[in-house]
Amino acid sequence: MMEDIVTVFPAVTILRNEPLAHYTHTKTGGPADFLAFPTNIQETKSLLAYANQEKLPVTVVGNASNLIVRDGGIRGLVMILTKMNHITTDGQTVTAESGAALIEATKVAQAHSLTGFEFAAGIPGSVGGAIFMNAGAYGGEISEVAISAEVLTPEGEIRTLNQKELDFGYRHSSVQDYHDIILTATFALTPGDGKAIQAKMDDLNARRAAKQPLDLPSCGSVFKRPKGHYTGQLIQEAGLQGLKWGGAQVSTKHAGFIVNIDHATATDYLELIHHIQAVILKEDNVQLETEVRIIGEEPTAK
Numbered sequence: 001m002m003e004d005i006v007t008v009f010p011a012v013t014i015l016r017n018e019p020l021a022h023y024t025h026t027k028t029g030g031p032a033d034f035l036a037f038p039t040n041i042q043e044t045k046s047l048l049a050y051a052n053q054e055k056l057p058v059t060v061v062g063n064a065s066n067l068i069v070r071d072g073g074i075r076g077l078v079m080i081l082t083k084m085n086h087i088t089t090d091g092q093t094v095t096a097e098s099g100a101a102l103i104e105a106t107k108v109a110q111a112h113s114l115t116g117f118e119f120a121a122g123i124p125g126s127v128g129g130a131i132f133m134n135a136g137a138y139g140g141e142i143s144e145v146a147i148s149a150e151v152l153t154p155e156g157e158i159r160t161l162n163q164k165e166l167d168f169g170y171r172h173s174s175v176q177d178y179h180d181i182i183l184t185a186t187f188a189l190t191p192g193d194g195k196a197i198q199a200k201m202d203d204l205n206a207r208r209a210a211k212q213p214l215d216l217p218s219c220g221s222v223f224k225r226p227k228g229h230y231t232g233q234l235i236q237e238a239g240l241q242g243l244k245w246g247g248a249q250v251s252t253k254h255a256g257f258i259v260n261i262d263h264a265t266a267t268d269y270l271e272l273i274h275h276i277q278a279v280i281l282k283e284d285n286v287q288l289e290t291e292v293r294i295i296g297e298e299p300t301a302k
């Protein structure tokens, strides 16, 4: 029965048993049974309806920059939305389909001399992933600019959520609780000076490049910032910076990142994460919570 999905949607690219390591920013992760790349809202809606009818579990992925997929992979249907990526502007708002790169949305804002989005100029996620995570950097956060998002509920209904309903918190939005699929998001910005906006974006990107290991695969900050502490500092002070675990390593440039230096597996990443959490709990009595989303199945023992 499941085999049918590829033939039911001839216009959509759907790959069978496709390694997600080809798509994740950590370059790790097991296979998806079916990996689909819808190009518009109607295709996404139809794929969800079909999956519901066939009782296939559905997982949605954006740019896979905040994701660890366990080495056993993901059963059912995975949809990567990055081909659904139109961005439009209307006066002081930017509306983007959820698969659009957040970085592209900030470029569109700059091109229209709209300010307020500069903080996101270097966040390598999609618009959907940024809403889901309430992504933020350099004192700015998606919650400050997002005014609404159009979502597809698990039952297949399209709804528009306003800012209040999105219930943003630190790296949290209501989408995490209700398993909606974000289709579009609208951001309200302010008229500004195009050159000044570009200069700010360039400055933030230079600061990012100076501090972060952007030349190596990673998922950004692995852990949320615990109250009253800096994660990187805790990890450094515990002597864990530079620690290698299989092909993964606590970045020597930024202790809050774990980089893939030598064909790491998701298991290497997860074991290293657990080790760091155990050491920091023992030494500092601080429970580090992961910011990175961990999904998929454990590998089966061989």
Ligand SMILES: Cc1cc2nc3c(=O)[nH]c(=O)nc-3n(C[C@H](O)[C@H](O)[C@H](O)COP(=O)(O)OP(=O)(O)OC[C@H]3O[C@@H](n4cnc5c(N)ncnc54)[C@H](O)[C@@H]3O)c2cc1C
Pocket: 025, 059, 060, 061, 062, 063, 064, 065, 066, 067, 081, 098, 099, 122, 123, 124, 125, 126, 127, 128, 129, 130, 131, 132, 133, 134, 135, 136, 137, 175, 180, 181, 182, 183, 212, 214, 218, 219, 220, 221, 293
């Ligand atoms: C080098 C580097 C630097 C980074 N810097 C920052 C930073 O400064 N600030 C910051 O906040 N983050 C940062 N990140 C993390 C990441 O870019 C953000 O969390 C981003 O918002 C994730 O978007 P994504 O599209 O990659 O999401 P994914 O990794 O694809 O998915 C993350 C979660 O969102 C869900 N999701 C994605 N799209 C949708 C959708 N359309 N509908 C419903 N659910 C969806 C997924 O199911 C998953 O649970 C960084 C990552 C890297 C690799």
